[in-house]
Structure formats: C-alpha cells, structure tokens
Amino acid sequence: MRALVAMSGGVDSSVAAALMLDQGYEVVGATLKQWEGADGAMPLAGCCTVSDAEDARRVAAQLDVPYYVLDYVDEFTEKVVDHFGEMYAAGKTPNPCIECNRRVRFSVLLERTRALGCDVLVTGHHARIRHDAAGYHLVKGVDGTKDQSYVLHMLGQGDLAQVRLPIGEMTKTAVREYAAGMGLRTAAKPDSQDLCFIGAGSYRDFIRERFPDAARPGPLVTSDGETLGIHEGMVDFTIGQRKGLGVALGEPRYVVGIDPTTATVTLGTKDELLVAGCQVEDVSFVSGRPPVDRDVTVKIRYRAQPVAAKIADEGDGSWRVLFADPQAAVAPGQAAVFYHGDEVLGGGTIARAVR
Amino acid sequence: MIYLDHAATTMVRPEARTAMAPFLDDVFGNPSGIHEISRRAKNALESAREQAAELIGAAHPLEVVFTGGGTEADNLAVVGAALAGGERRAVVTTAVEHEAILESVAFVETLGCRVDRVPVDGDGRLDLAELGSRIRTDTAVVSVMAANNETGVIFPLADVAATVRNTPALFHTDAVQAFISEEITVATTGADMITLASHKFGGPKGVGLLYVPRDVELEPVIHGGGQELGRRSGTHNVAAIVGMVAAMEVSVAERKLMHDRVAAIRDRFETALLAAVPDVVVTGARSPRLVQHSHFRVPGVTAETLLIRLDQEGVAAAAGSACSSGAIEVSHVLAAMGMSDGEAAECVRFSFGWSSGTDDGVEAAERVAAVVAGLR
DSSP, X not given: OEEEEEOOSSHHHHHHHHHXXXXXXXXXXXXXXXXXXXXXXXXXXSSSSHHHHHHHHHHHHHHTOOEXXXXXXXXXXXIIIHHHHHHHHTTOOOOHXXXXXXXXXIIIIHHHTTTTXXXXXXXXXXXXXXXXXXXXXXXXXXXXXXXXXXXXXXXXHHHHHTEEOGGGGSOHHXXXXXXXXXXXXXTTOOOOOSOTTTTTSOHHHHHHHHOGGGGOOEEEEETTSOEEEEESOGGGOOTTOOSOOSOXXXXXXXXXXXXXXXTEEEEEOHHXXXXXXXXXXXXEETTSSOOOSOOXXXXXXTTSOOEEEEEEEEETTEEEEEEEEEESOOOBTBEEXXXXXXXXXXXXXXXXXXX | OXXXXXXXXXXXXXXXXXXXXXXXXXXXXXXXXXXXXXXXXXXXXXXXXXXXXXXXXXXXXXXXXXXXXXXXXXXXXXXXXXXXXXOOOEEEEETTOOHHHHHHHXXXXXXXXXXXXXXXXXXXXXXXXXXXXXXXXXXXXXEOOSBOTTTOBBOOHHHHHHHHHTSSOEEEEEOTTTTTTSOOOHHHHOOSEEEEEGGGGTSOSSOEEEEOOTTSOOOOSSOSSOTGGGTSOSOOOHHHHHHHHHHHHHHHHTHHHHHHHHHHHHHHXXXXXXXXXXXXEETTTTSOBOTTEEEEEOTTSOHHHHHHHHHHTTEEOBOSOBOTTSOBOXXXXXXXXXXXXXXXXXXXXXXXXXXXXXXXXXXXXHHHHHHHHHHO
C-alpha cells in the first residue's frame, strides 16, 4: 500500500508521513503549490512558501521518501481565492480553508491519488476516522484544543474510505514529542496562523487590491436607521465584530448586519446580535444520509463550541438550524457543522441568520 | 534506474574525475600565486585552456574564458556585449532561448537597451529573414542557441552567422545542449562567442567557458581580482576547469560514436513508444533535432503525473522547465511554438547521453506504455 501524504512543511503533516511509514505504508510526500507571485515563484511569506516547501522536502529526505511539488495554482486561484473575494463582495465571511478542502484537497487531489500510484491520501489534520458496520465516521481529534473536524465536514463515505488522518489520534504535544524524538526539523515550528495565499500582509489589503467590489464604501448605520458615517469597505466587517468599527459610541456596538446590495453595515447592541437560528446551504452528511433521532449540536465558527440545536430539511440541500438558545455572531459564509457528541454528522455553509 | 535526464545534467566521466583528483589533493595552489604549488596549478590551468581552445578551434588559448558555468558565460556574452564601452546597445535573440539568455536580455532591457526576441514557428524553426530584419546598426549582439534545451530543435547556425556577418553585431551562440552530439567549433558555428557548460558533457558542475576573441570588448559582469583578462574575476576553480576540459576531450573524441549510438537508442525509443501509444505527439518532429532528445506529450496525461509515476517505476525524466520549488512551470519555449497551456503541461523530455545503455530506450518505452495504460 502506498500513501500520498500532503506535506505542508508543518509538524503535523511531517509526523503524519512518519506515522504512515510506521504503519507499513510506502510513502510519497507532496506539497501543493497553491499560490504564486507574479514571477511564478512560491511566495516568501505566509504558509504556502518556498521555505515551507523546503521544510517538507527536507523532512521527506530524512524519512527517505520521494517528494514532489504539485502545481494546483490554477485550481486554487479559481476555486478558493476567487471564491474568497466573491464571498466578501456578497457581504459574507468566507472560510477559505474549508473551500480548499472541499474543492481542491479532497476533490481534485483525492481524485488524483490513484493516478499518482497511491492508495490513500493522508493529511495532518487533527480529526479521526472510524470504521464500523455502518460505514466510516468522522470524529473530533484526540486533542480538543486542536480539533479540525470542523473544516473536514464535507467528507463523505467515498472520501473517508480513501483518506487517513493519523494525527487525529494524538495530542499536539505528543505530535511535537514524536517529531523531536525523530529529530525532524519541523518539531518546534510554530503552527501557521495566516491564510496561505495572503502571507504577512493583511487579508483586507489583499482583498482591496484584488477584489475592489468587496471593498466598496457604504453607509454605516445603527439598527434604528441612524447614519453614523461612511465605511471604507465591507471587507472590514464581519458579523459580531466589535473592534475597528471606525466610530466611537457610548456603549459596546457590534456589526449585526451587512447588506451587499447597498454595502450598508449595521451596528447594534449585543442583544441584537443574538439570532434564533440560521439557514444552511450546500449541506452534506458524512454518512450520506441525514441523521434520524440523534441529538445534534451545531458549531458555527472554527473557534466556537458546538451548541444544542434542531436541524430541519428545507429541500434543495438547504437546512434550517434552530438553536436551543439564541446565538451571537452567526456569520453568513462560515460553515455550520453538525455534531453528535464527538462525531461529525455533516454540515454546510451559513446562508443567512434566522431571527 | 533508467536515467533519461542527460539534458539536465550528466554523470561525471571517469576521465574527468581522474584529471581532477590532484587538484583536490596536493596541487591545491591558487594559480595566481608566485610559489611552486601555485605554478603547478597555473600550469594545469593554462594547459587546460590550450586544450579547450584547440577542441573548439579557437585561434588562441586566451580566447577561452573560464566561467562558473553556462549561465555565467551567457550573462557575460549578452550583458557584457550590450554594455561594452559604457554604451547601452541593442540585443537580438530568440523567444526560445534558455533563461540564462532571456533573463540576461531582460536585465539589459531594464537598463535601457532595446531588445528583440524573434519568434519561432510551430515546429520550433526560426525565421531567418525575420531575424535579419531585427538587426540594426546599433545591435551589439545577436544570441541564438545552437539547439533548444527543451525540444532539442537545432537552429541553422551557419545561416544565422551568414545573416549576422554583414552587420556590426556580434554573434553569440549558447551551445550548452548541442556540444555533446553536434560538432561545435568556431568554424562550424561561425560564431563570435560560444557558451559551453561542463556538466552537460560529463564534466563537473559549476564550471563553463565562453569562447570570445581578445579584441571583442565585453563589460565584465563579475568584478574582482581581474582573473581571465579581467573578464571573469574570482579565484580559478582549477579542479573543475581541468575536469571540464578532460570531459571535453573525451566528448569530442567520442562524439561521432556517441551521436550514432544515442541516435539509435533514441530512435528505438520513439518507435517503440509510438507503437505502444500511437497518439503520442513528438515535439519538433519535422525539424532537425538533437539525437539525444525526445520531447513529446501523451494527450490526456499531465507531465506531472507521468513523471511521478515514472519515478516510481525507476525512470528519471523531466518536463522542460521547473521552478526552484520543483513544480513544473509552463514552458516559454512551448508557448512560443504556439502550444496551448494544456498541451504544454503534458510535455515531457527524455534525454539520452553518454552513460545510456543500449536497451534504455526500449525499456523506457515499455514502462511509459505501462504507466499510460494504467492511467487511461
């Protein structure tokens, strides 16, 4: 059996490659070149950089496995970066890592795994795959603080059959200890924080330059309809945002609405931020079928805790989520992921809040 | 493992290794010194220069300038000629040169030199009349490669030389890829300057030479202690220079033999491949090509996938161009030949060489056919 390990140059995917060797697989390491500068070179800052590819290459060499850089710049630009800009232009808050997983990593790369002579695709995500008589299950990673099951909710049975996530079985500390024990150069490398295609700069500057439509100014108003001023672009705002609003008001105000047709940004109180539920589109379920009679919790942001909710099919792949208690900062564009305990049931993209 | 990437680099010939050994050992002197150990190094250096001059038919040993490789020699020829005499003068080249030329040309363009890049047709052939029309009274240098490093398509240097001859311009040729199998001399090329790179013909990496007559004025691109008549400063890499010239000597002596042998291996490869995968398209098939090159595409199979699979099957081959990260780049050569990005992304280069085995071609064709069958 041969494993294609997507190596980002970070410690998790480095250790994932080593663990697959331990499990008796032949390993092929690959870094996805997803983004490039005007000169065609990989960027120097950010996560998808020349130095990251170099770290991955050196780790692969230390593990004595072949290593390649695969060119996915065109796919990534079209399916992730352009989508990122379009979402901001639509007044939404996208999650490009999820789009990358959905439309590049676990679609075109996964489909290509066999063509590259490999049987399974391996990534360094902190999530687990379980298999039983009912099929494959996607479960939170052992390390609750690093769990990445949220960004993998789009995986289905066919995907999970061909994917391995060895890092999900370990805590981050254990991953680093393993890497240090093997003397891997990435053992103490900090986790990447930036979006890989933006690098050291601000994503807002990136969007302003590349997607001016998402940066068009518009009115800044209160929920009572009072105009407070003109803002410098929707890209500066996310539902629930409190800082950097550009106005000083007596009491804490939050972004409670973004209307892309008029580029209007509405500020309101914390209470006005609370919503009863949300409409979720492009919904898929890990098992291939909606859950029946299972307690569901819903996670609406990468950093949020799942909260109790009911989900109801609205047809057209769209589902309505009703939270047990009203939730703040439900941002269209973010993923709503359905859990039962530690297990991911499925999820989709938040289309709008339901008040 | 079947090594089919000789156009990228070659195995060091045993003759080169043997010739180099003393200079990595007790004859370590700096040839610019005054004492005995320096004199021995200097003597070896100048013997190598005489030998190299003879092998390329230079009139005088000092017409051979040793450089740190083919790229450096190309830079010296193009940048040096364009900026000679403190002037900024024009450069004419082709759209399909190696990056060492194209980036040098782009550099002098930023300094204000006019630059013309002559296109090629779909078979990679150069329009000589077009080339001639681009040469003007202020053209400092016309740089046309002897053969393309990606496709292997050979340019008619004698005709280019005739075109340049009645103009004030110098004629430079990058013969890095051609030297191993084509007779490259001052007389056969008709060039005023010739670039060679050691590692393409069984010498060590990091050393090359520029043939350039002493009366040709060049602005140096590397400044320092004034070695190589001031044209290329820096302490001589004596071992590498001696190794290069030893490899050059063997290459020239065995050139005819190697030409015919490699041509047979390459032709058997292409015959077998086309028999097994009939829709394979060979690039530049209607043009004169270097005998060691086979550049082709398998429709529907990307070079990236094919090369990775072949690596797993023990065949080392390449796409024409790769960036520093190792990702495959869209080739400017294939774009200039009018190929679409999609077609260009399917092109691979198999290049045979002095260390190729007689059956390497047929064996490689079988492995390509098996991989392609599995992918389809």
